[in-house]
Amino acid sequence: MTEAAVCPVPHENRVHPLGAPAGFEEAVSNGPVKMIWPNGVQAWVISSYAGVRQVLSDRRFSAMREGGPEMRTEGEPILGLKQPGNMNSMDGEEHLRLRRPLSRGFMVKKMNEMRPRIQQIVDEHLDAMERHGAPADLVSALCLPVPSLVIAELLGVSPEHQELFQSTAREMFGKNGSKEVYDAKAAELGEVLAKVADEKRASGTTDDLIGLMVNETDFDSEELMRLAISLLAAGHETTSNFFGLFALTLFERPDQREILQRDPDRADVMVEELLRYTIGRLGGAGLARRAVEDVEVDGVTIKAGEWVAVTFLANLEETLCPNAGELDLERKAVSHLGFGFGPHQCLGANLARAELQILLRSLFTRFPNLRPAIPVTEMAFREDSITYGAASIPVVW
């Protein structure tokens, strides 16, 4: 197959706030295509389900970034930079050394043990929302504080520093965030976490993630701080944005919402379909890898040294399920790519699942008449972050 044409990556002008950037689906629909990123780098965009899984799991594609923070290109979040303790930009054994000890803190059974506590936090926030009365902002009343409190507890950090956690997370995931501002935030948070680490060392606990890192791993203090900050940040930005997007998706689909409200005990399976569909429909293409040798993907040869980006439009491919372009909450769960794939698949996936399941079931059971106070298309969305979502969601009930 001949090399595909080079297209400019579409600006993130979404025709609909819950849909892909204008022209993007058409541009990638005929197989791998090279696009030019805003920073001038060319990358192949892979959009097939099999191709995305291959790129994210084949060891011939590297997640490693060359150089340190000074190599940051325009629009690249702090998250992607190669720094000690940043497992997002590591491969192989170096990556496993950091990732493996942490996976123990996110085990399925551990997340299941946390469910009653998550439910309690959710209920407290729904109570507060009811007392506050309509209209309320779903993002600040529920979507953001719940994951924020849960991840702080899982790490073993007091929630009194919540505002610092949230602002550091915003700087870390921002596309145009200032490295200086982030470093200042991270230093402030680092001081808080250093004290916490000393306490964990003294008590010898391994019940929370910081205790686990301090007392059971060989991580040095810089790795430990950076990992703790990443975990706090990741715990805020992702689940909160996605739960907001789930609510908006359901506001627009009263038929699907009725399926949820008729059978809220199936919320666990419905979360998988909402992840598949909402993430697929947004068509994000942020995950990048670099070929370390020539590799064939979807009929084209990616040459050694070339960049590859995957798009989650693959979640809408018919090979995954029939009518994959449609949301169907009666569908059984399928192996979607909502948490990524390969060794870098979301470390917090099991936690996110527990939170999203409890939030989904509880919100629509508690407020059966919940509806947006303004049309979804008039709401403000955050395009400046790699974790896209609504800035606020005014609701009434």
Added chain:
Amino acid sequence: MPTVRIDQTKCIGSGQCVLAAPDVFDQSDDDGLGVVLMPEPPADLLPGVRDAVDRCPAQVVSLEE
């Protein structure tokens, strides 16, 4: 008999196998890595095992049929 294996050298402890087939897989309390509870599962558990093979992000679960 169909045989289930996990290559622990590459396992990342994601727990996807436990979600797919909780009777066949668990995660070790020591390190969080996947363990096979039932290496030769009965036929009615095989669909869950195949799901685990498909879902495993590290592609370390195998079923020899």
